[in-house]
Amino acid sequence: MKITLKKSIVNTPSTVSITGSKSESNRLLLLQALYPEIKIENLSNSDDSQLMQKAFSENSHLVDIHHAGTAMRFLTAYFSIKENSEVILTGSSRMQERPIKILVDALKFLGAEIEYVENEGYPPIKITGKKLTKTKATLKANVSSQYISALLLIASKLENGLELTLDGEITSIPYINMTLGLLNQIGIKTSFEKNTIRVYPFNGNLKSKILHVESDWSSASYFYSIVALSEIGTEITLSHYKADSLQGDSVLAEIYISFGVQSTFSENKVKLKKVSHNFSNFTYNLIKAPDIAQTIVVTCFALGIECYLTGLHTLKIKETDRLYALKTEIEKLGGIVEITDHSLHLMASTVIKEYVSITTYNDHRMAMAFAPLALKVPIIIEDSQVVSKSYPDYWNDLESIGFKIEK
Numbered sequence: 001m002k003i004t005l006k007k008s009i010v011n012t013p014s015t016v017s018i019t020g021s022k023s024e025s026n027r028l029l030l031l032q033a034l035y036p037e038i039k040i041e042n043l044s045n046s047d048d049s050q051l052m053q054k055a056f057s058e059n060s061h062l063v064d065i066h067h068a069g070t071a072m073r074f075l076t077a078y079f080s081i082k083e084n085s086e087v088i089l090t091g092s093s094r095m096q097e098r099p100i101k102i103l104v105d106a107l108k109f110l111g112a113e114i115e116y117v118e119n120e121g122y123p124p125i126k127i128t129g130k131k132l133t134k135t136k137a138t139l140k141a142n143v144s145s146q147y148i149s150a151l152l153l154i155a156s157k158l159e160n161g162l163e164l165t166l167d168g169e170i171t172s173i174p175y176i177n178m179t180l181g182l183l184n185q186i187g188i189k190t191s192f193e194k195n196t197i198r199v200y201p202f203n204g205n206l207k208s209k210i211l212h213v214e215s216d217w218s219s220a221s222y223f224y225s226i227v228a229l230s231e232i233g234t235e236i237t238l239s240h241y242k243a244d245s246l247q248g249d250s251v252l253a254e255i256y257i258s259f260g261v262q263s264t265f266s267e268n269k270v271k272l273k274k275v276s277h278n279f280s281n282f283t284y285n286l287i288k289a290p291d292i293a294q295t296i297v298v299t300c301f302a303l304g305i306e307c308y309l310t311g312l313h314t315l316k317i318k319e320t321d322r323l324y325a326l327k328t329e330i331e332k333l334g335g336i337v338e339i340t341d342h343s344l345h346l347m348a349s350t351v352i353k354e355y356v357s358i359t360t361y362n363d364h365r366m367a368m369a370f371a372p373l374a375l376k377v378p379i380i381i382e383d384s385q386v387v388s389k390s391y392p393d394y395w396n397d398l399e400s401i402g403f404k405i406e407k
Contacts, residue, residue, distance in 0.1 A: 002357070003384045003395070005374035006404035010226060013235040014401040018220065020044040020213030020240070021247055022390050023175065026052050026070045027182050028211055030078055030153050038186065041212045042240060046390040065091045067362060067389060069098060070146055072123060076103055077150035080112040081157055082129035088117060090124035094320070094362055100125065102139065103147040110134045110158075135160040138167055141195060144314055145172030148197075149179040155199035156188045166195045171287045171311070174248025181246045185211060215240035217249035218365075219391045220270070221295040224252050225372040226401075227272040228259035229302050234274040236401065241270040248289045255292075258282055259299055279305045281348070287311025294369035297326055297346055301335050302376050306348040313342040320361035329370065332356050352377050364389040374403060 025044035029052045032038040043049060048068040055063045055075055063079075065071040072091055079087045090096070101121035104114050113128040135158065139148060148164065155162035170176070176197070180190045187207030189200040215238065223236050243253075243265040253263040253270070260276035282300055286293050286309050293312055300307035315322035323344055327337040333356050336347040352373065357380040360366040364387050371394075373379045384407075387394040399405055 001384050001407065002380060002382050004355075004406040005371060005379050005381065005398075006406065007376070007378050008374045008403045010230050010234050010236070010375070011402040012230075012233065013237065015237045015239070016223060016397050016401065017239040018215040018391070018397075019046075019393070021216040022046045022048050022070070022218070023178060023216075023247060024182065024213045025049045026074060027149065027153060027179055028213065029053060029056065030074050031182065031186065032056075033078060034154070034157055035186065035206060037206055037209050039210045041210065042215070043213055044216065044390075045392055047388045047392070048390060061086065062088050062090065065089070065095070067092050067095060069095065072098070072100065073103055073144075073146040073150045074153065076100060076114070076125065076127065077107060077154045079127040079129055080107045080114065081132055081154050083131055085127075085129040087127050087129075088124055089127060090117075092362075096123050098122070102143050103150055106137045106139055106147070106151060107132075109137055110162075132158055136163045136165070138165045141166035141168035141170040142313070145175035145179075148172070148176055152176070152179050152183070152190075152197065152199055156183065156202040159201060161201040162199050164197045164199075166197070168195075170195065171314075172248075174246075174251075174288050178246040178248070182211070214242060214245055214247065216390070217241070217245060217247040217252060218291050219368075219394075221249065221252050221292045222368050222372060222394070224256045224259075224261055224272060225295050225299045225302075225369070226375065227261045227274050228256060228299050229372050229375040230274050232260075232274050232277060235271060237269055237271045239269050241265070242268060243270075249292050251289050252292060255284065255296065256299075259303065279303055281306040281308075283308045285309075285311045290314050291365065293344070294322060294326060294365050297330065297337075297344060298369045298373065300346055301330055301333070301349060302352065302373055304348055304350050307346040308343070309345075310343045312344060316341065320363045320366070322363065322365070325359075325361045325363065325366055329356075329358050329366070332358075333373070354378050355380060357382055360384075360386050362386060364391065368394055371398060371403075 020042040117124040
C-alpha cells in the first residue's frame with residue numbers, strides 16, 4: 001500500500017512505547033526452544049519474531065521464513081541439532097538470493113547433515129537433525145554476526161560445547177556480545193578472548209527463567225532522526241531503554257549528539273531532546289552498527305550536511321542491496337551519493353524535492369528511514385506495510401506524535 005506523508009510538525013513533548021528488540025527476541029526464542037523453562041517478557045511483535053515462534057511451534061516438514069534473514073540463520077543451526085527431524089528451510093525469492101554457505105559449511109564441519117535443494121550456497125536447504133560431536137570450528141571474522149550467533153546459541157547443547165575461532169578482524173562485536181550476554185543471563189558459561197569464543201556445555205539449572213527484552217534500538221533510530229530534523233526544544237520519550245544496552249545500535253545516543261540530539265536516561269526510558277542546530281560534516285565507521293546507516297544518511301541529507309560512512313560491506317546482502325537503494329532514492333530527492341562495496345559518501349545538499357515516491361525494495365528500513373523527511377517536505381512511501389517485518393506499529397506511532405499520513 002502506498003501512503004503519502006504530508007509536511008508535518010512533531011507534537012512536543014511526545015511519548016512512544018516500542019516493543020522488544022527483534023535481535024534480542026529472536027535469540028531468546030531460540031534459547032527458549034532449547035530450554036523451554038524460559039519465559040520472555042516484552043517480546044518483539046515483528047514479523048521476524050512471529051515467524052520464529054511459528055517455526056518452533058509447528059511440527060512441519062516445510063518451514064518458510066519469508067524475508068526473515070535472522071530466522072534463516074538461527075533456524076539453520078537449530079534444526080541441525082534437533083535429532084530425528086527432517087526439515088526443508090526456505091524463504092522468499094530474495095531470501096533465496098542471500099548466501100547461507102558460510103554457516104552451512106561450519107555446521108557440516110561440526111557434523112551436521114545439510115543439503116542444498118536448488119542452488120549451491122543458497123536456500124532452500126534440507127536439514128536432517130542429528131547429534132553434533134565435534135567441538136571446534138572456524139569462521140571468517142568479517143562475516144555477518146548472525147552466522148556467528150547462530151553457532152553460539154546452539155553451542156551449550158553440544159556434548160562438549162564449542163570453541164569458535166574468528167579468522168581476521170572482527171566486525172560485529174556488539175552483536176556477538178549481545179548473544180554471549182543473553183547466554184550468561186541464563187547461566188551458560190562463555191569466554192571471548194582475542195579471536196576465540198568458547199561456549200561451555202550446559203545441563204544444569206537455569207540462573208534466570210524470566211527474561212525481559214529491551215526495546216529495539218534500531219526502531220529508536222527513526223525517532224532520533226525525527227528529533228534531529230525538528231525545532232530546538234522538541235522532546236520525544238521512548239520507553240524500555242537503558243544506557244548499558246546489549247544492542248550495538250545503542251551507539252545512536254552518541255552519534256546523534258552530532259545532530260543536536262541529547263539523550264537522557266531514567267526509569268528505563270530515554271528522553272530525546274533537540275538542543276542545537278550547529279552541524280558539521282559527519283564521518284563515521286559503522287562496522288559495529290551497519291543497520292542504522294539508512295537512518296543516518298537520510299538525517300544528514302535532510303540537514304544539508306556532507307556524510308561519509310564506512311564499514312558497510314554487509315549492507316549489500318540484506319533485504320536488498322541497501323547501498324544501491326540509498327543512492328537511488330536520495331538521488332531521486334535531489335541528492336548526490338557515491339558508493340563502494342563498503343562505503344557511502346553523501347554530498348551536502350540544500351534541495352529536497354517534494355512528493356517523491358520512495359521505493360522500499362521489500363526492505364522495512366528503507367520505508368522507516370525516509371519517513372522523517374516529512375518534517376521537511378511531503379513524501380510518498382511505496383509498499384508501506386513492509387514495516388511489519390520489524391515494527392508493525394510504526395505508522396500509528398508516527399501519527400500519534402503529529403505526522404499527517406494519507407492512506
